[in-house]
Each structure stands twice: as C-alpha cells, then as structure tokens.
Amino acid sequence: MKIITLGTGAAVPTLQRGHPAVLLWWQGKYFLFDCGEATQVQFRKAGLKFSRLEAIFISHLHGDHILGIMGLLMSLELSERKKPLHIYGPAGIKEYIETSTKLMNTVFNFEINITEIRADFNLEEKGYSIRALPLEHRVFSLGYSFREHNHPGKFYIEKAREFCIPEGPLYGKLQRGENIELPDGRIINSHEVVGKAVEGRKIVYCGDTRPCLNAVKLAEEADLLIYEGTFEPDALDKAKISGHSTTLEAAEIALKAKVKKLIITHISSRYHDEEHLLGKSTEIFPSTILARDLMEVEIPLKREE
Amino acid sequence: MKIITLGTGAAVPTLQRGHPAVLLWWQGKYFLFDCGEATQVQFRKAGLKFSRLEAIFISHLHGDHILGIMGLLMSLELSERKKPLHIYGPAGIKEYIETSTKLMNTVFNFEINITEIRADFNLEEKGYSIRALPLEHRVFSLGYSFREHNHPGKFYIEKAREFCIPEGPLYGKLQRGENIELPDGRIINSHEVVGKAVEGRKIVYCGDTRPCLNAVKLAEEADLLIYEGTFEPDALDKAKISGHSTTLEAAEIALKAKVKKLIITHISSRYHDEEHLLGKSTEIFPSTILARDLMEVEIPLKREE
Numbered sequence: 103m104k105i106i107t108l109g110t111g112a113a114v115p116t117l118q119r120g121h122p123a124v125l126l127w128w129q130g131k132y133f134l135f136d137c138g139e140a141t142q143v144q145f146r147k148a149g150l151k152f153s154r155l156e157a158i159f160i161s162h163l164h165g166d167h168i169l170g171i172m173g174l175l176m177s178l179e180l181s182e183r184k185k186p187l188h189i190y191g192p193a194g195i196k197e198y199i200e201t202s203t204k205l206m207n208t209v210f211n212f213e214i215n216i217t218e219i220r221a222d223f224n225l226e227e228k229g230y231s232i233r234a235l236p237l238e239h240r241v242f243s244l245g246y247s248f249r250e251h252n253h254p255g256k257f258y259i260e261k262a263r264e265f266c267i268p269e270g271p272l273y274g275k276l277q278r279g280e281n282i283e284l285p286d287g288r289i290i291n292s293h294e295v296v297g298k299a300v301e302g303r304k305i306v307y308c309g310d311t312r313p314c315l316n317a318v319k320l321a322e323e324a325d326l327l328i329y330e331g332t333f334e335p336d337a338l339d340k341a342k343i344s345g346h347s348t349t350l351e352a353a354e355i356a357l358k359a360k361v362k363k364l365i366i367t368h369i370s371s372r373y374h375d376e377e378h379l380l381g382k383s384t385e386i387f388p389s390t391i392l393a394r395d396l397m398e399v400e401i402p403l404k405r406e407e
Numbered sequence: 408m409k410i411i412t413l414g415t416g417a418a419v420p421t422l423q424r425g426h427p428a429v430l431l432w433w434q435g436k437y438f439l440f441d442c443g444e445a446t447q448v449q450f451r452k453a454g455l456k457f458s459r460l461e462a463i464f465i466s467h468l469h470g471d472h473i474l475g476i477m478g479l480l481m482s483l484e485l486s487e488r489k490k491p492l493h494i495y496g497p498a499g500i501k502e503y504i505e506t507s508t509k510l511m512n513t514v515f516n517f518e519i520n521i522t523e524i525r526a527d528f529n530l531e532e533k534g535y536s537i538r539a540l541p542l543e544h545r546v547f548s549l550g551y552s553f554r555e556h557n558h559p560g561k562f563y564i565e566k567a568r569e570f571c572i573p574e575g576p577l578y579g580k581l582q583r584g585e586n587i588e589l590p591d592g593r594i595i596n597s598h599e600v601v602g603k604a605v606e607g608r609k610i611v612y613c614g615d616t617r618p619c620l621n622a623v624k625l626a627e628e629a630d631l632l633i634y635e636g637t638f639e640p641d642a643l644d645k646a647k648i649s650g651h652s653t654t655l656e657a658a659e660i661a662l663k664a665k666v667k668k669l670i671i672t673h674i675s676s677r678y679h680d681e682e683h684l685l686g687k688s689t690e691i692f693p694s695t696i697l698a699r700d701l702m703e704v705e706i707p708l709k710r711e712e
Contacts, residue, residue: 113481113485114482114485115447115448115451116451117448117451117452120448121478139444139445139447139448139474139475139478140444140445140448142420142444143420143422143425143444143445146420146421146422147422163510163511163512164511164512164513165477165478165481165507165511165513166478166481168511169444169474169477169478170444172470172474173426173444173470173471173474176418176470176471177419180418180419194510197506197510198506198507198510198511201502201503201506201507202470202503202506202507205468205499205502205503206468206469206470206473206503207468207469207545207546208469208470240512241512
C-alpha cells in the first residue's frame with residue numbers, strides 16, 4: 103500500500119507542482135483522490151498503468167481539482183478499457199462529465215458509474231470501506247477516508263494439527279474468526295489456533311478546507327492523513343478568506359485526530375522556501391512530510407500484536 | 408513574428424508530446440490555435456506571459472484540442488486579467504465554456520467573447536485578418552489563416568525634400584499610398600517617394616483533417632503552413648478511417664498550396680522514429696519541419712522588392 107502524490111500544487115500550477123491529484127495504490131488497484139489538469143501526464147511520468155484505476159474521488163468542483171477527469175477518461179478509452187470506473191464527488195460532477203462527453207463527441211465503451219454525494223456517505227467494498235464527510239470550503243467539499251478491512255490473524259497450523267482438525271473448509275472458517283464443531287463434538291474457538299487479526303490501514307484525504315470537526319472525525323487514528331496546507335502559518339487571514347488551511351492548522355488537525363503520519367499538500371505557488379512554509383508545524387506534529395510531485399510514501403502493514 | 412509549437416502530440420499525449428496547441432507571437436500579442444490539456448503548463452515552460460494572449464482559435468471540439476481552455480482561463484483570471492479575450496471555434500464551444508464555468512463556481516472578471524463559426528468566416532482586425540474554412544474530419548473542423556496586413560513601403564525622405572513637400576500630415580498620406588496635391592498645385596504620386604509596400608506574412612493552421620480543397624485554398628502561398636500529420640505515409644488506411652492525414656499528404660498539401668514552409672504536427676504517440684514517420688514527405692516538400700514541443704520558428708518579414 104502506497105501513496106503517490108501526483109500533483110501537489112494549488113490553484114496556480116508551477117513547473118514544480120501540478121494541479122491536485124493523489125493516488126492510493128492498494129492490492130494492485132489505484133484509487134485517485136482529485137484529478138487536476140494533466141493528471142494523465144503525471145500517470146505516465148510515474149509509470150502507472152491506466153488499467154489499474156478503480157475509482158476517482160473528487161473533493162469539490164473547483165477547476166483545479168477536476169479539469170483532468172475528461173482527459174483521463176479519454177486515455178482510459180484509448181487504452182481499450184472494458185471494466186467499469188467509479189467516480190464519486192459532489193452534486194454537479196455528473197453534469198460536468200456528461201455535458202463534456204456530449205460536446206466533445208466522445209463515446210466511452212466502458213461503464214462510468216457516477217455517485218453524487220450530498221452528505222455523510224459510507225460505502226462497503228470487498229476488502230475496504232470508504233467514508234466521506236462534508237468539510238468547510240467556499241463550495242461544498244468532501245473529505246474521504248479509505249479503510250482497509252482487518253487482515254485475518256496468523257493461522258498456527260501446528261496447533262490445528264494438535265487439535266486433530268481435519269484440513270479443508272474448517273481451516274478457512276477458523277481463519278475468518280468463526281468457531282467450529284468437530285465431528286467428535288469438540289468446539290474449537292478461532293482464537294485457539296489463529297492469532298489476533300491485523301488491523302487494516304486507514305488513509306484520509308482532505309482536499310480544500312478550513313480546519314473543522316469533520317476533518318478530525320474523519321482522520322481519527324488514520325495511518326496517514328493527506329491534508330491541504332495552502333498557506334504558511336502567518337497567512338491565517340488569507341487561509342480564512344479563501345476557505346483553506348495553513349500548514350500549522352494541518353499539523354493541529356493531525357495532532358487532534360491522533361494520526362500516525364501527515365502529508366501536507368495543495369501548496370500555493372507563492373512558496374519556494376519549505377522551511378518558511380512549514381514554520382512550526384513540524385514542532386506541533388513531527389511526522390509531517392511536505393508533498394512533492396511524484397513522491398511515493400509506503401504505508402506498511404501493521405504488525406501482528 | 409514567430410510560432411511556438413506548445414503541444415505536438417495527438418489524442419494520446421506522451422512524455423515528449425503534449426496535446427495540441429500552437430502559439431503565434433505577433434507584435435507582442437499571442438494567438439493560440441487549439442488548446443489541449445496542460446497548455447497552461449506549456450505556457451509556463453516556454454516563459455510566456457498570460458497577459459499577452461489575444462485570442463484562441465479552436466479547430467474542433469475533440470477533447471485533445473479543447474481540454475486546456477478552462478485551466479488557461481482560470482490562470483488568466485488569477486493573473487488579474489481585465490482586457491477581453493476572444494475565442495473562436497465550432498458551435499458548442501460556448502456551451503462547453505459556460506457549463507464548465509457554472510459547474511466549477513468560477514467567476515471571470517474579464518470579458519470572454521466567444522464566436523461560434525459554422526461556415527466560411529472572415530474577420531478584419533487592426534493589422535491582420537483571420538479567415539476560417541471548414542475542413543474534413545469526423546466532426547466539424549476548421550482551418551485558420553492569419554494574414555498580416557501589408558506594411559507600408561520605405562519612405563524616401565530625400566526624394567520628399569527634393570519635391571519640397573512640407574513635413575507633416577502629407578508625409579503620412581503619401582506613406583499610406585495616397586497621392587497628394589501641394590499648395591503650388593503640383594500632384595505627387597505616392598510611389599514617387601515611397602517604396603513598394605511589403606507584403607504581410609501569412610500563417611495557416613489546419614488541425615485535424617483529411618486532405619481537402621479547402622485546406623489548399625486556405626494555405627495558398629502561405630509563408631508557413633502548420634498541418635497535421637498524424638500518421639506515417641504507409642498508414643493511409645488508418646488516416647482515412649480516423650479522418651486524419653499522413654505526413655506525405657501534409658507535404659502534398661504544402662506543395663499544391665505553394666507555401667514556403669511546412670510544420671507537421673499532431674503526431675501519433677506510436678511514432679518514435681522521425682525518419683520512418685516522415686518517409687518521403689521531405690522529398691516531395693523539402694522545407695518540412697517535424698514539430699517538437701516548445702519548438703520556436705521565426706517567420707521573418709519579407710524583404711522590400
């Protein structure tokens with residue numbers, strides 16, 4: 103499981119920082135959070151495979167967060183995609199994609215499932231769950247969490263043999279945490295032969311937002327929080343007016359939510375001096391990384407307790 | 408006067424060739440032909456100034472030719488543009504821009520004048536004229552010519568003095584080609600004191616098209632023709648099916664239209680070998696240049712005859 107920050111700039115892209123796009127790579131699948139202009143170019147620069155893209159999650163409908171969608175869809179079509187693509191985002195995303203598709207005389211030969219999210223949202227998929235909560239920006243803006251389901255604990259085969267459990271489907275039941283009854287009437291509890299489940303990892307992405315309770319709630323105990331820090335700590339007024347956060351506020355959210363690691367992204371084009379931009383953020387929350395375009399961050403599996 | 412080929416790829420951008428965009432730099436103003444995704448990034452790479460952009464001419468509404476418009480408009484807004492921008496293109500361009508603007512909650516504080524072109528089109532501006540003709544593609548596609556007005560010939564001040572013409576407004580009249588009457592009744596013909604007018608330069612851009620009469624008509628005697636050559640000469644079938652031209656067909660159009668120079672652009676992502684792509688095109692038309700991203704080509708002023 104890893105994160106690739108494809109684009110780490112804000113409204114004005116620079117030669118160093120493209121428009122926002124963050125990719126989560128999980129079990130051979132890609133989950134994309136926001137899709138700014140030229141995201142498909144970043145895909146190519148990172149050597150990513152278009153076919154692995156599973157879903158796109160859009161935080162809000164400002165241009166810098168969505169202008170790469172149509173180009174990316176076109177590249178999926180040209181790569182002869184057949185499997186469906188899921189797109190989640192605020193109301194309006196469907197009209198944007200459908201109008202653009204119509205006017206550009208484009209036909210997509212794969213299904214595009216668009217889900218418009220208007221309030222708290224939960225989605226259960228095989229192996230992971232998605233949650234979205236509204237944040238606070240100038241327009242309706244969503245934060246997303248991706249939570250991997252727990253991994254089954256280690257199966258102690260020697261113990262299973264000691265209990266004379268016949269190999270086969272009963273092993274699977276035990277591993278999934280179920281208790282079983284043997285032909286001779288003995289009951290075996292799962293925890294007698296299976297170690298503790300390994301907790302799934304949790305990744306949270308907050309696009310454009312002022313610090314808010316929902317951001318803390320969503321990020322609670324995440325392994326990684328990717329959060330916007332458009333401005334330096336001293337530019338709080340600018341952050342308030344524009345509905346953004348400072349890097350210090352990003353660190354405060356990370357601290358409050360007790361996350362393990364913080365990536366600050368969505369950096370205004372005015373900053374070239376990283377130390378100045380971060381200010382005392384790293385004192386407040388030392389596990390802070392300032393995103394760079396095409397940066398990769400691994401999120402290791404938690405160790406069995 | 409120069410051309411900068413900002414993006415020289417076709418439908419699928421590569422790390423070497425971005426989506427189509429060709430910039431004409433004339434008298435401190437920029438005229439942009441097509442505006443593919445990430446054109447604003449190319450602007451920055453080329454060190455161009457957003458404020459100099461005068462007009463955008465769109466060949467047709469396929470995504471690879473228009474997906475950079477909204478991002479470019481946003482960057483113009485963020486650079487606090489006040490002067491109007493002119494956009495010309497096929498019917499539908501207005502709806503695309505207006506719908507995107509509405510859905511992205513964007514406000515532009517400068518005028519965007521959109522002209523939809525449905526047939527032959529002529530426009531006279533100060534110092535230049537624009538002509539558009541329909542070409543032959545899978546959707547309605549336009550070619551554009553930019554023709555600079557003739558420059559007045561050289562004013563021979565010694566001759567004017569010999570004729571005892573008083574300095575002042577009469578000099579101006581003569582330079583503009585008018586004949587004048589002096590206070591003593593003598594008539595002076597303009598050509599007696601002014602050299603031949605210098606013919607204005609003509610640049611023609613043909614986006615996606617099959618070879619056609621209108622392309623030849625439009626390009627007639629141009630100083631520079633920028634024409635698509637998506638495919639190698641041997642891939643004529645592919646060119647026909649997709650409504651494109653081969654590089655050989657580009658050279659044939661240049662030859663028929665008696666242009667001075669040809670730039671071939673809109674290169675399919677499949678080609679890495681330039682010699683193979685061009686084939687015998689340069690034998691047919693030796694003044695052929697294969698476009699590269701960010702390439703600059705000067706078009707010198709014609710010498711006085």
